[in-house]
Amino acid sequence: MFDLDGVLVDSRHAQLATLAGFATSALGRRVTVADLPTWAATTPRKHVLAELGHTGVISQDGWDAATATATLAAEVFPFVADTLSALRAAGVATGIVTLRSRQRVHWLLPPTVLELIDVVVCYEDAAPKPAPDGLLLALDKLGALPGDAVFLGDMESDMHAARAAGVMPIGSGWGFSAPSTLTRAGAVVVLPDAEDLAGTLLSLMGTGRRSA
Template sequence: MLFDLDGVLVDSRDAQLATLAGYATAALGKRVTVADLPADAATTPREYVLSDLGLDGSINEEGWAAASATATLTAEVFPYVAGTLAALREAGVGTGVVTLRSRERVNWLLPQDILDRLDTVVCYEDAQPKPAPDGVLLALDRLEVSPRAGIFVGDTETDIHAAHAAGVTAVGAGWGFAGPEALTRAGAHLVMPRADHAAFVLPLLVGIGRQEDNSKRS
């Protein structure tokens, strides 16, 4: 079972918006607050958001990293995560993260006890970014799981499109950045409206998937 990071495992929406505002403040030399950002800033590529604020050209990655490092101090892992990952491991289910974050920033966001519960982490530098299926397929290959048996839990249309392209079951995390309606429109096979649903829905999905797989082989 694979997960996106931001908005799915980590409550980082406010941190993402604060990073955008902080970077824009430093680059423009004037105060930019979260309220000044476009309404869809959390789900829009950063280049477009910053362009709307009056910034043109490439992003200074050192400046972005500094803004992100400060902002992510406020991000916290969702309460369901530790117990769910532990339950999946106990059931013999491989787990992983497929994220657009760099490996450095993954380590900023996830505490070591959560990283220890994951079997693989695929970052921005490891594969073609979503919505391409490459990262999902790389994680499945590392876990030795076929796409037919794979599940990817994401919170944006990009995640759902990547899941479809990889041929895995697409599960929408409705508590994340895009919201349940957008995930349904994008084609999620199942949308969980709230994070507290994950603790019992995800292990159930694994059990159903195994039953279906066994029935196809018999």
């Protein structure tokens, strides 16, 4: 199983642009990506916006508008389609567990990638990570046991959720968090890059694990 942002999709700039765009509209002054705190990419949006001076309710319509525009800057990492195809050819079922809504997942992933994913669990489907609910729901839909699965993520919450679900937590070294952060959060291993990702995951999974 995979997290989405920072693991399958290069969305760092898009996420920061969403924050800046929403803050500009909500605060009535120009806020650029450069104005955001250095920790903005790895911190819940309410804390980032509070740091900028927005303490009210986050308007969902306003957030969606900012996201729709910023998402144009997000791109699927080049290795994703080949990795998913190789896992499917090896008989491994795959899933995504993300904090994104289902609508936004379809904004970020083209149909050619979505058709290679067996299960997608979104924000509206289960309690968000670090709760294990999303991973457990994905496992149930995949018909897999926790001990038969791995989860590749790039945030502390991903590692905590995987451990709570009984799934092997694997860190994505090309994502939002530093490798040391993922290791402290419980990653069994942090992959430095995505070279031969399918082969690496199959090796880590071993013969008994059949869900990624």
